[in-house]
Amino acid sequence: MELELDRVTKQYGNKTACDRISITFQKGVYGLLGANGAGKTTLIRMICGVLAPTSGTISFNKIDVSHEDYRDALGYLPQEFGYYPEFSALDFLLYIAALKGVPKPQAKEKAWELLKQVSLEKDARKRIKTFSGGMKQRLGIAQSMLNNPQILILDEPTAGLDPKERIHFRNMISCLGEDRIVLLSTHIVSDIEHIAGTILVMKDGSLIHQGTRNEIISAIDGKVWECTLSQSDAIDICKKYPVINLRQESAGMVFLRLISEEKPCAEAFIAQATLEDLYLYYFSEGSEQ
Ligand SMILES: Nc1ncnc2c1ncn2[C@@H]1O[C@H](COP(=O)(O)OP(=O)(O)O)[C@@H](O)[C@H]1O
Ligand SMILES: [Mg+2]
Structure with missing residues (x-):
């Protein structure tokens, strides 16, 4: 078939x-x-x-x-x-x-x-x-x-x-x-x-x-990062990298999930990539990937 x-x-x-x-x-x-x-x-x-x-x-x-x-x-x-x-x-x-x-x-x-x-x-x-x-x-x-x-x-x-x-x-x-x-x-x-x-x-x-699914996700494996930053640092990072998720935390801090080839900042940790990440990476508004 x-x-x-x-x-x-x-x-x-x-x-x-x-x-x-x-x-x-x-x-x-x-x-x-x-x-x-x-x-x-x-x-x-x-x-x-x-x-x-x-x-x-x-x-x-x-x-x-x-x-x-x-x-x-x-x-x-x-x-x-x-x-x-x-x-x-x-x-x-x-x-x-x-x-x-x-x-x-x-x-x-x-x-x-x-x-x-x-x-x-x-x-x-x-x-x-x-x-x-x-x-x-x-x-x-x-x-x-x-x-x-x-x-x-x-x-x-x-x-x-x-x-x-x-x-x-x-x-x-x-x-x-x-x-x-x-x-x-x-x-x-x-x-x-x-x-x-x-x-x-x-x-x-x-x-x-x-x-x-795994083959497709491997395209962004090791490139998904999470960090919690101050408002002003978050604004800088948002200008530089495609941000997949952004959440206001307490005390004016901001949680970010983003895509980057290299470690985007000292505070960042590698996160497990998902198909949702890949999708948002390509299809979020203003995405130029
Ligand atoms: N009959 C048509 N004439 C001109 N443009 C069309 C026609 N049908 C679809 N398009 C355009 O082709 C593109 C793909 O549309 P479509 O196949 O309906 O996408 P999707 O199903 O993924 O939403 C869109 O930009 C749409 O505007
Ligand atoms: Mg359709």
């Missing part, structure tokens, strides 16, 4: 939304991490064949993205997904199954199987307009799984979920990644930190990191 992107590029006029992206996906969960505007949705829409690349190629087991067989292997939950509020969850799935050309008896069986898998079995006959954000997203995943896809693509599926729903969601994604390629985009580190075998970090249309 191999989904291959070779120098995939998308240009909107002068704007390069995706710049020569090359990735080879195999079975497992992939987390596509990047701030708003990084190019995640553009990349995903090209992988799903709804947007043509300006240049570059996308293929699954050597089958081109434009081929019908590719479509059959794909499940997709778009970022803006339209539900039918008056439909029940079950009717909605049967409706989408009909659109996808799944035969009726088979559709019914598959719909119930999926409702069970996303823990909506008891809510199958309730109208979607009564659902919470998390329930809607789970239903969205169920519809993307109707054709039992080998590639499952979810664009910002955790948007609007509360912390409890997020945990439920993460567990579900882990299971789905056991026998297929799952790609999910997010701008929230904790959504993918512990479930994605491979993390892809995208910034300004480019893939700036790809690898396991």
Whole structure:
């Protein structure tokens, strides 16, 4: 099972939304991490064949993205997904199954199987307009799984979920990644930190990191420092280094967490680098990294 992107590029006029992206996906969960505007949705829409690349190629087991067989292997939950509020969850799935050309008896069986898998079995006959954000997203995943896809693509599926729903969601994604390629985009580190075998970090249309969590973190290993300084010393340090975290302490002191190649000041201690550090390093406001 191999989904291959070779120098995939998308240009909107002068704007390069995706710049020569090359990735080879195999079975497992992939987390596509990047701030708003990084190019995640553009990349995903090209992988799903709804947007043509300006240049570059996308293929699954050597089958081109434009081929019908590719479509059959794909499940997709778009970022803006339209539900039918008056439909029940079950009717909605049967409706989408009909659109996808799944035969009726088979559709019914598959719909119930999926409702069970996303823990909506008891809510199958309730109208979607009564659902919470998390329930809607789970239903969205169920519809993307109707054709039992080998590639499952979810664009910002955790948007609007509360912390409890997020945990439920993460567990579900882990299971789905056991026998297929799952790609999910997010701008929230904790959504993918512990479930994605491979993390892809995208910034300004480019893939700036790809690898396991530890591989990616190693880029800033030994460069994360913490210190507690007086207000005026803190101001000086803030001018010199990218600051990841700043907290006012008692007696006018300031706690700083920052990135620096070398020890930034006598008071500084090395801290354990995290994926959150890396993310903030690249994406905090005014960041020029
Ligand atoms: N149809 C479009 N026409 C012009 N620019 C676009 C279009 N879609 C997206 N963009 C621009 O491309 C960049 C990437 O957008 P997008 O792929 O939606 O990023 P993300 O999903 O990471 O937020 C943004 O700067 C966005 O404004
Ligand atoms: Mg997007």
